[in-house]
Amino acid sequence: xxxxxxxPAALMAPVPPALVSCGTVEEPNCLTIAWTGIxxxxxxxxxxxxxxTRHSYHLIKESGEFVINLTTKELLRTADWCxxxxxxxxxxxxxxxxxxxxxTIVSAPMIAQSPVSLECKVRSVTPxxxxxxxxxxxxxxxxxxxxxxxxxKLRLEQCGLVAYAHxxxxxxxxKMGYFGYSVKKHVSRSKLPPKTGRKx
Ligand SMILES: Cc1cc2nc3c(=O)[nH]c(=O)nc-3n(C[C@H](O)[C@H](O)[C@H](O)COP(=O)(O)O)c2cc1C
Numbered sequence: 001x002x003x004x005x006x007x008p009a010a011l012m013a014p015v016p017p018a019l020v021s022c023g024t025v026e027e028p029n030c031l032t033i034a035w036t037g038i039x040x041x042x043x044x045x046x047x048x049x050x051x052x053t054r055h056s057y058h059l060i061k062e063s064g065e066f067v068i069n070l071t072t073k074e075l076l077r078t079a080d081w082c083x084x085x086x087x088x089x090x091x092x093x094x095x096x097x098x099x100x101x102x103x104t105i106v107s108a109p110m111i112a113q114s115p116v117s118l119e120c121k122v123r124s125v126t127p128x129x130x131x132x133x134x135x136x137x138x139x140x141x142x143x144x145x146x147x148x149x150x151x152x153k154l155r156l157e158q159c160g161l162v163a164y165a166h167x168x169x170x171x172x173x174x175k176m177g178y179f180g181y182s183v184k185k186h187v188s189r190s191k192l193p194p195k196t197g198r199k200x
Pocket of ligand 1: 017029030031032033034035036049050051053054055056057079080082083084085086087088131164
């Protein structure tokens with residue numbers, strides 16, 4: 001492999017094009033956020049990086065609350081639109097037919113059409129340059145019951161989640177393995193993806 005070295009850039013992929021809702025059930029807003037992820041397991045913590053120019057920035061900073069709603073194939077066009085239009089000019093929930101659903105702990109609404117909504121409470125706000133990072137506790141996880149199987153397991157693979165990579169959106173496709181499969185003993189070879197590398 002021969003790599004070309006470029007100047008530093010915000011290149012990380014895939015990331016989720018999450019729909020982050022804020023404001024209140026009565027006056028909701030949302031924006032699309034790709035700069036997000038998990039930063040701690042226990043307590044469960046996340047972050048979102050938001051430009052201070054966003055309408056949502058002040059709503060989140062003042063309330064200290066937001067909800068991360070995972071984006072599905074059905075929600076993708078809406079997520080892209082909500083990432084290109086401002087709540088300062090549009091009632092995005094009304095324009096896109098989104099339903100603002102009361103969350104269980106925070107006053108920010110959940111988006112009913114999203115299968116997974118994470119309620120978040122801000123711990124700190126760190127200015128980083130272009131964006132401010134809101135570090136937050138995930139205080140509740142709300143999952144559409146239709147994706148919970150009879151054993152209580154969340155079938156996230158059935159939700160039709162999408163990923164964002166280098167300016168484009170992709171449907172999450174074929175399962176390639178699972179956590180720890182490479183070190184698991186007694187796995188039937190037929191259940192493993194083919195090995196890559198030099199052929200004998
Ligand atoms: C795929 C995608 C990812 C985005 N990620 C971010 C992000 O991580 N942080 C951010 O501040 N804006 C991000 N944006 C831009 C905001 O979503 C956009 O400016 C939005 O219109 C702001 O809405 P608001 O003014 O109602 O808050 C993204 C937009 C798209 C389409």
